[in-house]
Amino acid sequence: MPNWVDGHPADSLSIKDRGLAYGDGLFETIAVRGGRPPLLEYHMARLADGCRRLGIPLDLQLMRTELVAFSAGLGEGVAKLMVTRGDGLRGYAPPPVALPRRILQSAAFPLYPENNAQQGVQLFPCSTRLAEQPMLAGLKHLNRLEQVLARAEWQDGEHAEGLMRDVSGRVIEGVFSNLFMVHDGVLLTADLSRCGVAGVMRAALLDSAKAQGLQVEVRDITYDEFIQADEVFLCNSLFGVWPVRSVTGHHWPVGPLTRKLQVIARDLLDI
Structure with a gap:
């Protein structure tokens, strides 16, 4: 399926785009099954929050309409949605009137080993630390250099994911997933008010756990507490x-x- 830029098939971008120059934008990685994105409402809610916080005046209804149409054409696979502030001149100052750019790319589902879900995975302890920036915490913004550096730390097939901590050593997340722990029947996940990505599957599981009456805590988690957990698991919107x-x-x-x-x-995920 061809990629779309601003609602039309395209394979090129302006070299003035601020997403390219400064990572000035957001993205969503969206599973598409049966021609529809199962977690659409969660993706749109996170995108709306990100645009509000970054001051990007995106037409959210138009974006939803395009994403639904793109998903219908894709059928099965992964849709990557990127929103940038659009074109700008040299320099950090955003343009006084932004014209956001909407980009949709398609890909096949990644081929993860079935044993990852059945028997579990081994984590690589990444030395790359997540910097604290509360103004960007939780956002899936386009600057992912910390994750690029962390993912480059292992090349073997033994480790399926990496463990990421913040500069103070607190346990935060995986390189491309969120992290949960179970302690004495309580479901724990990290507070993401300083750093980290607030994943849509994380949000959906938290909502589901609360709806089922499970005890849930979102707070700081030390490494010692992490290794003493009764259960540990990862989640994201592609592998579950x-x-x-x-x-x-x-x-x-x-x-x-x-x-x-x-x-x-x-x-x-309708799997």
Whole structure:
């Protein structure tokens, strides 16, 4: 399927685009199944929040309409949606009147090993740390250099994901996923008010867990608390839930709450 730029098939961008020059924009990685994006409302809510916080005047209804049409044409696969502030002159100052650019790219689903979901994965302990910037925390903005550096730290097939901590050593997330833990029946995930990406699957699982009456806490998590967890799992909007079985000599079983949320994630993604 051809890529779209501003609602039309295209394979090129203006070299004046601020997304290219400064990472001035946002993106969403969206699973498409049966011609529809299952987590559409979560993606649109995060995009709306990001545009509000960055001051990008995106027509959200137009973006939704284009995304739905693009998904229908794609059928099955991954739609990557990028929104930039549009063209600008040299210099950091944003243009007084921004004309946001809407970009949609298609790709096949990544071929993850089935054992990742069935038996769990091993995490690589990344030395790259997430910097603290509350004004950008939670956003899926276009500048992902921390993740690029972290992902370059391992090349083997033994590790399926990397563990990312912040500059103070708190456990935050995976390189391309969010992280959950279970302690004494309580579902924990990191506070993302300083750094990290607030994933849509993370949001959907938190909503589902609360709706089912599970005890949920979103707060700072130390590394010592992390390795003492009863269960650990990762989630994102493409693979759903992967149990974590180990990191640097520490091991966890695939527990019942992980399996329960794994089924919920599959239902949310129409898998």
